[in-house]
Amino acid sequence: MIKIIKKYINYIYLILFAGLIVISYLSSKRKPDSVTELFTDFGWLNNFPKWLDAPFMVWINDWWRAFSAKYGLIFDAIGYVLLRAYSITKNFLIDVPWPIVVLGVVLLTFYASGKKIGTTIFVGFCTFSIGFLNPRFWDKAIETTTIVFIGILLCLIVGLPVGIAMARNPRVRNAILPVLDLMQVIPSFCYLIPGIILFGLGAIPAIIGIFIYACPPLIRLTDLGIRLVDKEVIEAAESFGANKKQKLWGVQLPLALPNIMQGINQCTMMALAMVVIASMIGTRGLGDEVLLGLQQLNVGSSLEAGLAIVLLAIVFDRITQAYGEKIQERTQPAKKKKAI
């Protein structure tokens, strides 16, 4: 059966396409009075004719209406959970005295980087400077950080399993790849606005936006990292009778970890870019400071806010990078440390 379908697949596509054109013609309001006109008057060959309009807009709107009516509750629930997570984390971090937050970041960097003093001092300095630029920025940076953090968490929860599934099964990969392409190519406002409709203004559509925008690189790098593991190493594990789980957790994931960490790093950077864009749909945080400065034509203020975002990006980048390097050293120690 499948073989037959494969053989005639091109004809099937052709028929489907012809059908779509007929449907477009029939559903168009601005078609000529009768079909025969098309063959007597070839004026429609000059400009793209109005009746040649695939009715996707109507379909999508219909679908969207049905979709939000039917699954609105689910989205409310998701929105509620994300909002609670967001406000609890944010309020907690804002309540904590700022020196303790700086100290926390310093300690995190120190251990994540494998006790690299230089990186730690640098990151601590950057963290301090965010508030130092403008004390108002401190709380805003915490709001931004919380959104980014929850967004990344969501990316990890969904992205890692999907990436693993793609690496293991080529069919899954073939199905997911176009979706990833779509997620990356589609302009961000196309999903931020529906996000507002589903979740209302504020942090939640921004988190959803982060997920759509920043998850694809994580998924891709997870998939790639797992597939790039030396085939003979996998065979070695198999030859000793490792089952799928042992292979995945014992060999594939540890060896893919540097790539996965790179994916998380990319994910973080893109998430940060997205919260700035999201400020335009009313998400609070450092982004709205930039927006405010621009609206008031206050170059100094918007540049200051921009700088704060850069500092925040540096902090995120350094911590994730340093952690990735530490892992890489553990899994693939450099030759130079040779003790022979």
Add this chain to the structure above:
Amino acid sequence: MAKIEVKNVYKIFGTDPIDVLPQVKEGATKEKVLEDTGHTVGLDNVSISVEEGETFVCMGLSGSGKSTLIRHLNRLIDPTAGEVIVNGTNVMQLKEKELIEFRKHEMSMVFQRFGLFPHKTVIQNVAYGLEIQGKEIEERNKIAMSQIEAVGLQGFEYQYPSQLSGGMQQRVGLARALATNPGILLMDEAFSALDPLIRSDMQKQLLELQSELKKTIFFITHDLDESLKLGDHIGILNHGRLVQVGTPEDIIMKPADDYVEAFVKDVNRAKVLRARTVMVKPDKFNGKDVKLSESYKVDGDAFIEEFLPKVLQDRSTIVVVDNKGDTMGYITEKELAISLTKTSHNESAKTF
């Protein structure tokens, strides 16, 4: 019942191997199949049987399908057609769980490019098979340590593979395969990266292991001397086809074709041929002009090398005896001259 049996196995690499199979079965050559269909013939009607406790050595030029063949034995590769039977079980019919159990206990493999886990230390690498078997950490570390010592890597157990030289990495792979102590060892060019000293040491260890524990070993090598030293039987692959299987002496004395002959032409025959192979039977022996008083007795299994000086220097006649001391045949300069020269296979076959 043979321990390992490979029956008419075909392996074709490509998108539609089944469609190409008939063409290969009809005898199309590897080049032609590649040109016509873009498929690579890995194995072409290979049948082998390896008895329990014997070492089967597989030889062949690069790309002749040796690694492909060895991967069929533990089913890292599924054949396009044919059967693989190990220990009486048809490997192809094993379910996933059974296959895992089979791999855990029946055999282990040394990989051509080592296949070490870069994120594990030497000792963790060596203990991997035991870990998969579910052994406790103390026990597996103890076994792993003794294997590490056996391959001479003590002191390196907490290093990572990337910190070792190629030869040392290969020995880690060797230790890892030996640690689970399975009945069958699959060794894909297991000694190729070793220096000559360690190499002959490892060969010796393998022979000792073999004589004590009677493992069944499937060994791949490029080195003819190694194959003659280790192999009870040797199989020679050419473009995926098995062109000859036989004892080392068979291969040298009666090469099946030019390909095999090219393989064996530079071998040191004195090291390989045994007295019983080159002797003449007593009934064909013309003893008149031989002074049997100056004769010298050797065992039928002795290599020519061992009695060559006696013949050449003292002009003695060699009397070949079996283990009961009965005379099986004689060797004089004439027999030596025939067997040691690189004559064509027809001629040397006569001495057999």
